[in-house]
Amino acid sequence: MHEIVILGAGYAGMATAVSLAGRTRRRGDVRITVVNASERFTERLRLHQTATGQELADLRIPDLLSGTGVELVTGWVTAIDTGAKRVRVDDEREIGYDTLVLALGSATDTGAVAGADEFAYTLDSRTTAEALARRLAAPGTKAVAICGLGLTGVEAAAEIAERHPGLDVTLIGGGAPGAGLGPRARRHLDRVLDRRGVRVRGGVRILKVLPDSVEISGGETVPADVVVWAGGVKAPALATAAGLATDRHGRILTDGTLRSVSDPAVYAVGDAAAIEQGYGTIHGTCQSGIPTGVQAAWAISRELDGRAPRPFRFGYLHTPVSLGRRDAVVQFTRPDGSATRFALTGRAAVWYKETVSASPWPTYRRLVRNPGPGRLGWRRGGTFTR
Incomplete structure (x- = not known):
């Protein structure tokens, strides 16, 4: 056998x-x-x-x-x-x-920055995601910082902002959200994040995660009751x-x-x-x-x-990105993953993304x-x- x-x-x-x-x-x-x-x-x-x-x-x-x-x-x-x-x-x-x-x-690499493993939530499993859901719904939660401008961070930020419109959601990291998308897709993504009230702090380094904040380059601190780590995997x-x-x-x-x-x-x-x-x-x-x-x-x-x-x-073939339940963007790609000029946005992209998922x-x-x-x-x- x-x-x-x-x-x-x-x-x-x-x-x-x-x-x-x-x-x-x-x-x-x-x-x-x-x-x-x-x-x-x-x-x-x-x-x-x-x-x-x-x-x-x-x-x-x-x-x-x-x-x-x-x-x-x-x-x-x-x-x-x-x-x-x-x-x-x-x-x-x-x-x-x-x-x-x-x-x-x-799994999410929480070892790259001090405090991430101890104080940040991740989206590695159903168990960790459910723990985050309970924390977001807890009384007294006002501010959320999502560390990582990749697609995991973008989808999490849009979803949290849509489901919890009273929360202050900040997306933090180097570069810009949707950096690998084409111009049309990036513009739509930026508009949706802005409409959802998500603040973007791009082009910065995350130095340390604390129980109530995130330290970034330039000597600044982003207050946060909840930190979600979406920066890299191992x-x-x-x-x-x-x-x-x-x-x-x-x-x-x-x-x-x-x-x-x-x-x-x-x-x-x-x-x-x-x-x-x-x-x-x-x-x-x-x-x-x-x-x-x-x-x-x-x-x-x-x-x-x-x-x-x-x-x-x-x-x-594509890069589908959900932006909450009512919006999305789908960037069609070349075989190497680089963006073409074709993209779907809005309801058509929501249908496409849901079909893929x-x-x-x-x-x-x-x-x-x-x-x-x-x-x-x-x-x-x-x-x-x-």
Whole structure:
């Protein structure tokens, strides 16, 4: 029996699991196990909604995996022994593997600035987002500072300002919000933030997070009852601790087929992998995560059949950004992620963004039924494109 163990059931991990289940369902010599901290699927694309007290769909991983033959083990991965090919769960149970897929995602890097880990909230999980929602709704909360001008920070700022119009919301960081968007999309984003009453402090360095404020360059302090940290991410330390080759963010270095360059029994997908393309390293999004999971499943199934895996190629299509429930912007991109002149704003963008956010779960169901080329843009020759 060839044991395949997938660590993590986020966007990329679930894509790997269901695609592998579909590809190997006629084989009797393969067993697939998924290890995840919870039975509930976390819609990370929607955590800014959870952070404002909105109820999301209760998507259950066992429901999706029912009938696929995939076993779900609920628990925290605490160690990986690549020499013995074993994974430790909750420091109590060990699971052996022949092929390991790391899909543990990433977490907000709160270690870069003093006080962020101690005093700031993050949008890493349903648990942390719910804790933020409770704090925002607590009596006496008046000012919120969101550290980080990337899309996570922008979406959080717009959502909080819309759901809690009485709060003073400040968005802080270097550069400007929506820096990677085209001119039309940036103008719309700026107008919406201004209409929501969000103050933007761009072009500054965040020096320290305190219980009641954020220190920034220039000797200034931004008062805040609540601080949300959305400045950069890092992969879990498990891969580095296991001796796998990783980059400075802890992501596993992979070859063209998403196999670890230091261990042929290990694949990495989604935010856990440092995946190089001609234009640079892929940045972690649902848009790229699901295709990496499908690629890993395809590569593993080819390997099981005695065929060589083929390389992965990916091109971006769009950058959808929600700006609360009633507004959004969608920037269409070139394959390298750079902005084109085409963008959607307003209601059309809201519909588009919601369609994108709701698409992973139906996609997984389709992959169970049909994991082959065509469903996700596979080209003849086996590379993933737009």
